[in-house]
Amino acid sequence: xxxxxxxxxxxxxxxxxxxxxxxxxxxxxxxxxxxxxxxxxxxxxxxxxxxxxxxxxxxxxxxxxxxxxxxxxxxxxxxxxxxxxxxxxxxxxxxxxxxxxxxxxxxxxxxxxxxxxxxxxxxxxxxxxxxxxxxxxxxxxxxxxxxxxxxxxxxxxxxxxxxxxxxxxxxxxxxxxxxxxxxxxxxxxxxxxxxxxxxxxxxxxxxxxxxxxxxxxxxxxxxxxxxxxxxxxxxxxxxxxxxxxxxxxxxxxxxxxxxxxxxxxxxxxxxxxxxxxxxxxxxxxxxxxxxxxxxxxxxxxxxxxxxxxxxxxxxxxxxxxxxxxxxxxxxxxxxxxxxxxxxxxxxxxxxxxxxxxxxxxxxxxxxxxxxxxxxxxxxxxxxxxxxxxxxxxxxxxxxxxxxxxxxxxxxxxxxxxxxxxxxxxxxxxxxxxxxxxxxxxxxxxxxxxxxxxxxxxxxxxxxxxxxxxxxxxxxxxxxxxxxxxxxxxxxxxxxxxxxxxxxxxxxxxxxxxxxxxxxxxxxxxxxxxxx
Amino acid sequence: xxxxxxxxxxxxxxxxxxxxxxxxxxxxxxxxxxxxxxxxxxxxxxxxxxxxxxxxxxxxxxxxxxxxxxxxxxxxxxxxxxxxxxxxxxxxxxxxxxxxxxxxxxxxxxxxxxxxxxxxxxxxxxxxxxxxxxxxxxxxxxxxxxxxxxxxxxxxxxxxxxxxxxxxxxxxxxxxxxxxxxxxxxxxxxxxxxxxxxxxxxxxxxxxxxxxxxxxxxxxxxxxxxxxxxxxxx
Numbered sequence: 203x204x205x206x207x208x209x210x211x212x213x214x215x216x217x218x219x220x221x222x223x224x225x226x227x228x229x230x231x232x233x234x235x236x237x238x239x240x241x242x243x244x245x246x247x248x249x250x251x252x253x254x255x256x257x258x259x260x261x262x263x264x265x266x267x268x269x270x271x272x273x274x275x276x277x278x279x280x281x282x283x284x285x286x287x288x289x290x291x292x293x294x295x296x297x298x299x300x301x302x303x304x305x306x307x308x309x310x311x312x313x314x315x316x317x318x319x320x321x322x323x324x325x326x327x328x329x330x331x332x333x334x335x336x337x338x339x340x341x342x343x344x345x346x347x348x349x350x351x352x353x354x355x356x357x358x359x360x361x362x363x364x365x366x367x368x369x370x371x372x373x374x375x376x377x378x379x380x381x382x383x384x385x386x387x388x389x390x391x392x393x394x395x396x397x398x399x400x401x402x403x404x405x406x407x408x409x410x411x412x413x414x415x416x417x418x419x420x421x422x423x424x425x426x427x428x429x430x431x432x433x434x435x436x437x438x439x440x441x442x443x444x445x446x447x448x449x450x451x452x453x454x455x456x457x458x459x460x461x462x463x464x465x466x467x468x469x470x471x472x473x474x475x476x477x478x479x480x481x482x483x484x485x486x487x488x489x490x491x492x493x494x495x496x497x498x499x500x501x502x503x504x505x506x507x508x509x510x511x512x513x514x515x516x517x518x519x520x521x522x523x524x525x526x527x528x529x530x531x532x533x534x535x536x537x538x539x540x541x542x543x544x545x546x547x548x549x550x551x552x553x554x555x556x557x558x559x560x561x562x563x564x565x566x567x568x569x570x571x572x573x574x575x576x577x578x579x580x581x582x583x584x585x586x587x588x589x590x591x592x593x594x595x596x597x598x599x600x601x602x603x604x605x606x607x608x609x610x611x612x613x614x615x616x617x618x619x620x621x622x623x624x625x626x627x628x629x630x631x632x633x634x635x636x637x638x639x640x641x642x643x644x645x646x647x648x649x650x651x652x653x654x655x656x657x658x659x660x661x662x663x664x665x666x667x668x669x670x671x672x673x674x675x676x677x678x679x680x681x682x683x684x685x686x687x688x689x690x691x692x693x694x695x696x697x698x699x700x701x702x703x704x705x706x707x708x709x710x711x712x713x714x715x716x717x718x719x720x721x722x723x724x725x726x727x728x729x730x731x732x733x
Numbered sequence: 734x735x736x737x738x739x740x741x742x743x744x745x746x747x748x749x750x751x752x753x754x755x756x757x758x759x760x761x762x763x764x765x766x767x768x769x770x771x772x773x774x775x776x777x778x779x780x781x782x783x784x785x786x787x788x789x790x791x792x793x794x795x796x797x798x799x800x801x802x803x804x805x806x807x808x809x810x811x812x813x814x815x816x817x818x819x820x821x822x823x824x825x826x827x828x829x830x831x832x833x834x835x836x837x838x839x840x841x842x843x844x845x846x847x848x849x850x851x852x853x854x855x856x857x858x859x860x861x862x863x864x865x866x867x868x869x870x871x872x873x874x875x876x877x878x879x880x881x882x883x884x885x886x887x888x889x890x891x892x893x894x895x896x897x898x899x900x901x902x903x904x905x906x907x908x909x910x911x912x913x914x915x916x917x918x919x920x921x922x923x924x925x926x927x928x929x930x931x932x933x934x935x936x937x938x939x940x941x942x943x944x945x946x947x948x949x950x951x952x953x954x955x956x957x958x959x960x961x962x963x964x965x966x967x
Contacts (some may be wrong), residue, residue, distance in 0.1 A: 207829035212827070213818040216858060220818070228907045289814035290859070294824075294874060297781050297802040298831040371745075476814060 203298060206308045230670060238325045259546065261429055262410040265540070269421045272356055278530065279360030280367065280377050284447060285468040286313040286357055289476035296465050303458050310454060312500065313357050321350040333510035337432055340432050344431020344439065351446045352424045359420065362453030365467040384418075406545055416442070510596035510604040517581045528608065532576045533616040538570060540620035544627030559695050559702065560632065563688060565624055566706070568637045568644045573613065574676075582606050582650050586657060591728055598725040602654075609646055617642030637706035641687075644713035648683065651720035652676045657726045679720070683712045734759045734882050734913035735780070739788035742775050742937075749775040750777045750786070751937040755884070757930065759770060760911040762904065764924045766959055767934035773917040774811055776934070777886045781808050794884055807880035811887045813867035813916075815859030821846065821870050822855045825877060832878040845851070848899060864891045872900060883915040889923045901927060921956045931955060933962050 203211070221231050286309050287295075295305055324346045331337045331345060367373040392409055399405035409415075415425035423442045430439035507515035521528050543565060550556040585591045585605050594601065617639035625635040656672045687709035694701040740753040749772045756768035757763045758853055765773045779786045782798040815824060825842035828834075834841075846852050849869040854862060862870065868891045875883055889897050904927050907926040916924055941962045948958060 203830070205827055208830050209816070209819070209827050212823050213816060216818040216823075288816075290781065290816045293808070293810040293812075293814050293871070294816070296783055296825075297803065297806070297808045298828070298834075299800040300831055301800065431897075465782070469778075469783055476812070543855070578846075619790070 205298070206304060209295075210308065210312065226670065238322070241262055241326050242328055256335050257429075257433070258404070258411065259408040260432065262407040264428055265410045265415070265421065265425045268352055268424050271352065272421045273381070275356035275360045275638055276357035276363065276381055279364045283470040285475065286310070286316070286361060287468050289471050292465075292469055292472050296469075302465065303614050310358065310450075314354055317350050317353040317357065320353055321346055324349055330527060335432075338434070340434055344428045348424050348428040348431070351427070351443070352420065354423055354426075355446055355450050357422055358450035358453050359374050361468065362457050364471070371574065388418075404549070413538075419447075419490065423449075474478055504651065507604075510600040512594070512604075513585065513591065513601070514604040514607045517605075520581070521608060521612070528615055530612070530613050533612065533619075534572070536569060536572060536576075536616055537620045537623060539572065540565070540624045541566065541627065544624040547624075548628045557690060559699065561628060561700065562630065562634060562638075563691055565621070565628075566687070567684065569617070569638075570642055571621060573617075573642060573645055574649055581608050583653050584729075586653070599721075601728055602721050602725055606647070606650055609650060610643060613643040613646035614639060633703050636712075637703050641706050641710045641713070644710040646719040648713045649676075650678060651717040651724070654681055654724040654727055655679070655720050657727055679716055683709050683716070688690060734866075735792055735915065736791045737776075737788070740776065740779055740790065742772075742779055742784060742850040748937050750779065752788070753934075753937075755932050755939060755942070757913045757915060759881075759913055760908055761961050762908055762914040762916070762930045763930045763932060764928040764955075765915060765917040765932050765934060766919065766921060766955075768884075768919060768963055773919075773934055774886055775937075777884050777915070777917050780884060781806065785869070787909065787923040804878070805881040807873050807875035807878060807883035809868075809883070809885040809888045810876045811890075813871040813891070815862065815865065815867050815870055817858060817860035819859055820856050821859075821862070821873075821946050824870055824874055825858070827861065828874050828877045831867055832967060834878060838877065840875055841879070842873070845876055849896070850902070857952040865893055865896065868892055872903075876903065876907075880912065882915070883907065885914070885916045887918055887920075888916065888922060889918065902965055921959055925955060928955070931957055931958075935963055936947075 221228050291309070293307075295308075296302075325347075328342055331342050335341075337345065363377060367377050395409045396405050399408070409426075416422045423445045427439050427442035427446060430442065507513075518528070521530065525531060525533070547556065547561045547565070551558065551561060582605050591601055591605060617637065621638040621642065622635040624630070625632065625638075639673070652672060652675045655675045656668055659671050659675070687705055690705035690708050691702050694705055735757040736870065737753060740750050741748070742750040753772075753776055755763070755765075755776075758898060761936065765776060767773050775784065778784045780790055780792075780797055790797040790929070792802040793805055795805075797803075797806075818826075820826065821887070822842070825839075825846070829838040832838075846855055849872060851869055852875065854866055859867065859870070868888070872885075872888065875885075888900060892900065904914055904916075908927070908929075912929075916928075918924055928942050928945060930942070932939050937946045941958065943958065
């Protein structure tokens with residue numbers, strides 16, 4: 203076996219062996235495998251057909267998700283660079299007498315593997331795809347393979363775009379201009395289309411069904427492939443599949459033409475990624491790449507605070523430098539999701555396909571669920587990875603309060619804006635916005651308390667073990683509150699819908715009490731970095 | 734063995750190397766000295782063919798980017814980074830295959846592992862090793878193809894005193910075997926007894942080149958020469 207296959211298969215073999223060497227990793231693997239098998243086989247295979255309405259929603263949702271991922275990937279490629287090589291590749295592989303083209307092919311094949319693994323989580327969505335979208339087996343295959351192709355295509359194109367433009371600032375400028383102009387033109391077209399159709403709600407979704415959009419590289423192709431697979435139109439699906447395969451192949455060929463010069467292009471990005479990983483291991487970084495758009499000027503807050511409150515002011519400064527006031531990019535994403543969800547639910551409410559009670563429950567639970575993913579990388583969790591909070595001479599309780607305060611405020615503002623937009627769009631009772639925001643904020647505290655409880659239980663145990671415990675703690679702390687919320691909503695609604703606001707207060711009180719209890723018992727968390 | 738002429742490397746608006754000329758003969762040990770940010774690592778990376786540059790670099794008469802040149806070059810990077818999912822001996826086996834070494838390569842790998850005290854960890858994965866151990870594996874990988882020229886970028890950082898002694902002995906042996914060695918460092922003491930020729934870099938330029946004999950004739954030490962040059966580059 204020659205060197206590159208040896209490298210690839212040895213790493214793969216060792217990755218599998220690792221599963222058996224570490225009981226926690228093995229259990230985790232078995233857990234996921236069982237879950238996937240159960241999900242795949244338990245999905246109802248005769249769950250109706252894909253209606254026009256659902257098709258429209260799926261098409262629009264799919265286009266927006268794929269568009270967002272592709273835009274992020276291209277923007278990263280043009281701004282910071284992208285790589286599918288690792289630091290050992292640079293140190294060992296790039297300096298060896300192996301032809302650069304072979305090295306490039308090796309990187310590409312490995313990236314395909316990474317994209318395939320990243321697509322596996324979609325298997326867990328099979329029941330949702332079947333039950334809510336009524337997709338058949340071919341449609342589900344289309345979604346999963348389309349997702350895989352998009353991830354792979356984006357990564358290869360991101361690397362090749364960077365490689366082709368990095369040495370030439372003018373080319374990079376042209377690349378960025380083309381990208382932003384395309385987005386701008388699409389936005390303009392969208393607005394004109396809606397106005398042309400008299401602002402009808404359904405035109406918000408019908409826009410994405412236009413044939414011209416299918417020919418938008420990568421995003422349009424993938425969407426067209428997925429949608430044609432969903433309706434069983436295989437010849438068209440094959441056409442777009444061919445385009446999806448052709449483009450990354452072209453990117454690789456263009457990189458090949460640069461001979462070994464692409465080494466330099468990926469070197470810087472690979473080194474940055476490696477240093478970030480090292481810093482993460484040492485607890486010196488949060489794992490969030492702040493990119494180049496960090497405003498370093500005075501924010502009016504620097505230097506404020508004493509003792510534990512300095513953490514709060516530092517968080518405020520960081521928020522101002524990387525976002526807008528206390529809000530971050532994730533806040534805008536949450537508000538955007540609330541707006542889009544609002545438009546969809548408004549349509550369903552108008553058609554009488556869903557009750558107000560269901561909309562209220564789904565929106566509160568849905569946004570609360572999304573918040574979970576942003577809170578686990580929030581300021582408090584980041585603070586725990588650095589040594590400062592352990593060393594500052596202040597009361598543990600005040601450290602917890604101040605290290606948490608910015609998270610509370612952010613959730614309050616973010617939830618307030620998101621639920622206000624949702625309430626107004628859907629025409630829900632006005633009390634819904636502040637109470638749902640309150641519930642949302644209380645959930646952010648519950649998530650933080652899950653982090654604290656996990657740290658208390660696992661200490662410096664492996665990340666995987668901590669991850670497992672995190673999931674268990676999250677379940678133990680959150681499920682009672684969620685059940686309490688849904689049951690009280692239903693019961694109170696049976697008396698009168700006007701009373702349902704009490705359910706929000708009950709659930710928020712539960713979240714706050716449990717969080718306070720965990721924070722009280724976990725306040726010694728700062729006594730030492732390891733438990 | 735190594736001939737670098739007019740090497741110039743620019744990153745955006747920063748001139749990392751400015752018309753660098755340097756050469757090394759067979760069996761000669763050169764040290765590339767300079768303060769932080771002088772451009773030492775950039776020179777090493779350019780010689781290893783990892784960066785674009787202006788100028789010419791030849792290794793034993795071959796352009797440095799050719800496979801024929803890479804076959805006779807060894808490289809110990811500033812930051813050791815091993816494949817996390819490969820054991821120490823699998824790293825050696827990979828190098829043996831990549832450089833198309835015959836079966837004697839395995840015996841040599843064994844010998845190097847013994848000398849670098851890697852025998853106890855030969856079955857351990859890259860991610861399970863300490864930084865110092867990773868550096869030793871990195872050195873083993875560079876030495877395994879028996880290169881005619883080896884470049885070491887800050888090789889002593891992270892090594893314990895015993896490992897430093899072993900590495901110095903290895904460098905002396907390489908010299909005896911006519912291998913050209915270029916060591917980049919800012920720890921002058923660490924190379925005082927192994928160098929033949931020094932290149933002192935400041936702000937991307939080589940401001941002083943001297944041999945050990947020249948310095949000895951002047952009754953100076955490398956350290957004094959370094960400070961006289963770097964503290965007053967004009």
